Amino acid sequence: MLIVQKYGGSSVADATRVKNVANRIAKTYQQGNGVIVVLSAQGDTTDELIAKAKEISSNPSKREMDMLLTTGEQQSVALMAMALAELGVPAISLNAAQVKMHTSRDYGVARLKKIETGRIESELYRKNVVIVTGFQGINRYEDLTTLGRGGSDTTAVAIAAALNADKCEIYTDVDGVYTADPRIVPNAKKLEEITYSEMLELASLGAKVLHNRSVEMAKRYNVELVVRSSLNESEGTTVKEETEVEKMLISGVAGDDNVARVSLLKIVDKPGKAFEIFNALGKNNINVDIIIQSVATDGKRNISFSIDKDSLEDVKKIVEANIKKWGVAGVEYDENLAKVSVVGAGMVSNAGVASKVFEAMYDADVNINIISTSEIKISILIEKDDMKRAMRAIHDKFNLGN
Amino acid sequence: MLIVQKYGGSSVADATRVKNVANRIAKTYQQGNGVIVVLSAQGDTTDELIAKAKEISSNPSKREMDMLLTTGEQQSVALMAMALAELGVPAISLNAAQVKMHTSRDYGVARLKKIETGRIESELYRKNVVIVTGFQGINRYEDLTTLGRGGSDTTAVAIAAALNADKCEIYTDVDGVYTADPRIVPNAKKLEEITYSEMLELASLGAKVLHNRSVEMAKRYNVELVVRSSLNESEGTTVKEETEVEKMLISGVAGDDNVARVSLLKIVDKPGKAFEIFNALGKNNINVDIIIQSVATDGKRNISFSIDKDSLEDVKKIVEANIKKWGVAGVEYDENLAKVSVVGAGMVSNAGVASKVFEAMYDADVNINIISTSEIKISILIEKDDMKRAMRAIHDKFNLGN
Secondary structure: OEEEEEEOHHHHOOHHHHHHHHHHHHHHHHOOOEEEEEEOOOOOHHHHHHHHHHHHOOOOOHHHHHHHHHHHHHHHHHHHHHHHHHOOOOEEEEOHHHHOEEEOOOOOOOOEEEEOOHHHHHHHHOOOEEEEEOOEEEOOOOOEEEOOOOHHHHHHHHHHHHOOOOEEEEEEOOOOOEOOOOOOOOOOOEOOEEEHHHHHHHHHOOOOOOOHHHHHHHHHOOOOEEEEEOOOOOOOEEEEOOOOOOOOOOOEEEEEEEEEEEEEEEEEOOOOHHHHHHHHHHHOOOOEEEEEEOOOEOOEEEEEEEEEHHHHHHHHHHHHHHHHHHOOOEEEEEEEEEEEEEEOHHHHHOOHHHHHHHHHHHHOOOOEEEEEEEOOEEEEEEEHHHHHHHHHHHHHHOOOOO | OEEEEEEOHHHHOOHHHHHHHHHHHHHHHHOOOEEEEEEOOOOOHHHHHHHHHHHHOOOOOHHHHHHHHHHHHHHHHHHHHHHHHHOOOOEEEEOHHHHOEEEOOOOOOOOEEEEOOHHHHHHHHOOOEEEEEOOEEEOOOOOEEEOOOOHHHHHHHHHHHHOOOOEEEEEEOOOOOEOOOOOOOOOOOEOOEEEHHHHHHHHHOOOOOOOHHHHHHHHHHOOOEEEEEOOOOOOOEEEEOOOOOOOOOOOEEEEEEEEEEEEEEEEEOOOOHHHHHHHHHHHOOOOEEEEEEOOOEOOEEEEEEEEEHHHHHHHHHHHHHHHHHHOOOEEEEEEEEEEEEEEOHHHHHOOHHHHHHHHHHHHOOOOEEEEEEEOOEEEEEEEHHHHHHHHHHHHHHOOOOO
C-alpha cells in the first residue's frame, strides 16, 4: 500500500515526540508500505517566527512572511529524516520547491494548484520514506507561499490524490470523529466511519478535527481519509464516500457558540434585492451562514442571516453604509447565539428527524430562534447559554451514545 | 554603482541589529546605488539548529543537516526585507534555490560552481534591494547544500563576480585589516589597502578577518573587497590587486598558536619517498603547512612538517600505520608551538627582511625552531609562550605602528 501520513505541530514539538512519530512511521514502512509523511512546523515555531517578524514590522509583507514561516516545516522534515535514519529507515526530506507544489500566487492564503509527482515517485522507488513540508508551496514567481488554515492537512490530501495513495492518515491529538464533543456530551461515541459530506457538515459546524478544505479535496479526488491519534493505537475514524456500516440516521451533533444574527427589517420587495445585499457582504469577505427570508407582506420583507460573531463589526459597517441604498427600515443584531447542528446522511429519507429535534428542544425547554435544514443537516440557532443542554438533549434523543 | 554588502550573524543577531543594518543598507540605496545584501543566519541560530539535530541523532545525515541549517539564513533575509520595507526601501529576499546558486554535490562543504544572475538582475531592475541567503546553494539533485566555513563571505564575492559589481563590502565586528592583532600588539595600525596575495597570507596565518576562500575567489575574478565594521563608519581596508599607496615592505604580522610539528627521523633516501608520505597525509585530509627536509647524510634524511594541532591525533595514527612502509627510524612530536609570519608584497625585492626578522628574534631572545620563506612571507615556528613577544618585536622592528 501507498500511505500518506500527516502529523501536526504538537506531534513533532520536541525531540522525544519526533522520535515517537518516527517509530510509528518506521512500523508502517517495515510492514512493506510506501510511506509519504507530511509535517507541520514544530510546536510553537510558527508563533515564534511571527513574533520575530512583529518585532521588526507591525505589518510585514505577506511575501516575506511566507519566506520566514516556511522555514518551520523545513526544520521539521529534516529532523524527522534524521530520526528515521537513526532507526535504520532510509528517509529523505523535501520542501515545497523540491517537490514543486504549485500554488496560486496569493501569499499567506495560497491555493494548491498542482503537485508534481516526479521527485516523490523517484524517492519512493529508491525505497525512501519521503518527508514533505506541509502548509507551503511555490507560486509562478518561484516564491514560497503558505496555504493558510488547515494547510498541512490539505497538503497531505493533495499528495495522496496526486500519487493515488491508498489512504491518507491525519494524525491529531484526538482519537477520531465523535458523535459530539466529548467535553460537552460525556457519552459521545467515536464513529468508525463517516461520509465526506457528513464530515464536511460536522467540520464546518465546529467539530475542529479536520479542516473543511482538506475534506473537500478528499471528496473531490475520492481520497480515503483516516483521522486518528498520534498518542495511541486507536483505530480512528475513516472518512470516505460510502460507509460500509449500516447508514446511520444521525452521525453527530455539533455546536458553535460564536454566532451572531443580523436581521434587516421591512426591505422593499424588489427583484435582485437579496443579491445586492449578499453580494456586498461577499465582496467584503463576510461568510454568511444561514439565511432566512420572510414572506412579503405589504410589499416588504425581513431578511435575517447568521454570521461568525468575529465578523459582526465589519457587517455593522457595511450595513450602515448601505442602509439607505438597500431600502432597509430597521436593523436588529443579536450576538449571544449558538448554532447546534445534527448531521447524518440517513436524514434524507427520514422525515421524522426534524420533528425529533424539535421534540428534544421542547423537552429541554430551549427556544429556537432560526431553523435551517439541508439534505443531511438540521441547524438551529438558539441562545448561547442553551447550547450544551441542547446538544445533550439531541444526543440522547437519537441514542447516539450507544 | 552596484554594491554587494555582506553582514555576518552577529550583525543581524536580534531585531535591533537587523534594524541598524537596514538603516545602513537604506543609506547606500538612497545614494542611488544598486544594492545586493548577503546575510548569514542570526546570532546563535546555526548552533541552536545543530543542537536540535544532535538531540535526535549523534551523526545526522549531512544532506538533512544542510536542509535544516539553510533555514537560518532564510529567516535572516526575510526579516531584513521586512526591516527595509519599514524604512520605505523596496526589498526582496531570495534563497539559494530562487537565485539558483549551483554548487558541487558535497553536503556541508559544497563549492560554488555557478550563480545564475537572471532573478537578481530583474529584481535590481525593479529597483529592489536584493537580499540573498549566504552560505548555501543547491546541487544537481536540487538539494540544498551549505558551503562550510567562510561560506557567506564566499557567496558575497561570488555574487559580486557574477554580476560584475563595483565592490563587495564585508561587514564584520572589526574595523579592517591590521598590521597585527591589536589585542597582542597594542600599537597595531589599520591598513588602508592590501593586495589579495598579502591578504591570503595573512588570512591563512590566523588573522581571522576574512576567510581565504573568499579572498581567493576575489583575486581570481578581480573583485574589489572592502572589509569594514558594521558598528561604526570607519572606512575599513580595501583588498585589491594593486594597492595605490606606496608598496609597503611589510603589511602585517600574524600569529597562530595552535601548531604542532612532526619530525620523521632517518628516512631511507629514495626518490618518491616525500611524495609517498604527503600523499598519504593528503588523502586523509591532513593539511600540512611548512615542510622542511634535511640534507641527506649516510643515505638518510629527516623530514619535519607543521600541522594544525587539531590534526595531531589523526596524523599520529597515519604515521604509526605507515612507519615501517615508509622506512622511518623514529618520530618526534611537538605540540607546543606557534607560528609567527611576516607578510608583505614589498619583501620580494628586499633581501634584508629575513635578517631583520632574525635580528628581532635575537633581541627578544626567541629561539627559532623552523623557518619557511616565500616571495611575500616569512614564517617562523617558535615556542608557543614566545609568540606574543615575537610578534611585538617584529612589529616594532619594522615600525608598523606608525
